[in-house]
Amino acid sequence: MERLVTEHSRLELGIYHRFLPGPFQLQLDMDGEMIVAGTAKTGFTHRGLEKAITTQKWAASLLYADRLDPESAIFGEYVVCLAVEEIAGIAVPPRARSIRIVLSELARISAHLMYFVRLAKACSAENLMHYALRDREKLLDLFELITGSRFSHNYFRFGGVREDITDGFIERVLDVCSVIEFRLNEYSKIFFNNSIFLKRSVGVGTISRELALGVGLTGPNARASGVFQDLRKDQPYGGYESVTFQIPGGTGCVNGRLNVRVLEILESIKILRQVVEHVPAGEYSAIKSRDAIKVPRGEAYARIESVRGVLGCYVVSSGGDKPERVQFRSPTSVQLGLLSDLLVGMRLEDLPVVLASLDLSLSEADR
C-alpha cells in the first residue's frame, strides 16, 4: 500500500491564546494532528523584577517579591524573608513562624483551587470552574481579614509578620477547612470521577520519573511522577519540622497531577488544624520598626516548597541599605524546560488539558 508522505506544518500558538496559561508562544511542528517537535518562547512579561529589587531599600524588596507570582504572593515574600533573615541572623519568634505556616498553607489551597478552575476550563467543565472559584473566595476572605488585601498581601516582614492575627481568625480558618474538605467530595462526584474527564486525563501527557529527574522538576508535578521530594519534610524550614503530614504521589499523567493536588489540599488542611490550634503566645515580629533592619555583608540562598515546587532566592548584601543582588529560582522556569520533551508525540487536542495540568505561572518564569 502506498503511503502518503507530507511535509510537517508549523503551528504557532500565542503569545495570547485562550488555552495558554499566560503570555508565551508555542512553536509546534505538526504531522497531521500529532506534535513532532515543540518549543516554548517566553519573556513577554519580563519586568526586570530582580534588578528592580536591587534599586530599592531592603524593606521594599518584599513588595516586589509579592509580584513574583500574584496568585500565591505569600511564597515570594516568604523566601526573601528567609534569605535576608539568614544573612542578618534574625531569629523569628515562634508565633510569627506559626502564622507564616498558616498563611502559606492557605495560599497553597487557594492556588490548588485555581488549578482546578484552569483544568476545568480546559475541559469545558464550567460547573467545576464556578464551584472552585466560589470556594476560593472563602480563602481570599481570610487573606483580606488578616492582611487587608486579597492579592499582593505585603504581610511578611523580616523577623516576623506585619500584624498579629485578629480575634476569630483561628475559628474561621477551621470553618473554611471543613468547607473545603466537604467540597472536595462534591468536586469528586461531579468532575474528578466523570467518565469524560477520565478519558481526557488518564494516561495523557505523562511525565516519566526519569524525565522529571532529568529536568529537575519539583513540586506536585514531580511528586505525581514518583519523585517524592518536599522541602517541608526534606529540609524543614520555619516550623514545618513540628507538623505531621504525608507526601502524596501519582501516576505522572494529567489525572495523576490532579489527584496529587487534591490530596495535597487534604494534607494542607491537616497541617492547618495542627498549627492553628497551637499558635504560641508572644511577639509576632522580632523587629518592630520597618526601617530598623540592618543587613550585614553576606549572602544566602533560601529555599521553600511553594505551590508549584522549590522556590529559591539568592540574596547578596554588601552591608548597605539596598540588596546587591537578588535572583529567584522559580519552579515554572524549570517546568518550561520540560515542554520540548513532553510535547513530542502528543495529539493537538490534548494540548490545552496538558498545559493546564502543568500549572505554569508565566509571571514567575519571566520575572
Added chain:
Amino acid sequence: VEKNEIEIKANELLKKSIIEKQKLGRSTTSVLWFENKTIVEAASTLANDEVLQLNSLDFLTAMEAEGAVVLSYFLVSSNRKTLDLVLRTSISQKKHESKKVQMPSVTSVWPEARIFEKELSEVFGIEFVGGRGLS
C-alpha cells in the same frame, strides 16, 4: 554523611579546589572554589562519587564582582535531598569586548542546568559551550 565530611571529601576529590572560609549565610553549607575550565570534570566527579552522590543541580546563579562574573552551583543529593555544597568559579569579563565569554556547560552531567544556563546567558552574555543548551 555529615556536612563537614562532604566538604572534606569534595575537597579531596577536586584537586586544587579551595574551601571558602565564610560559609554561605549562617547555614553550614560549604563553598568550594575551583578553576572554571575543570567544571565538567568536577561536576562528573561529585555526581558519580558513591559517598557524596551530588547528582542534582538545584540552582545556578551568577553575579558581577571586581570585573569578573562569579558563578555559583548549588548542589543537592537526590538521596539526602538537602542542599549540601556550593561550587564556585569565576570568569573574567572585559568591558566593551564584543566576543562573549565562554564557560563549559554542565548539562552533560546535570541536564537540569539547561534553563539556568540559558538565563545566565541572556543576563550576563556568557556562552555555555559543549552542552545541550536551550535555544
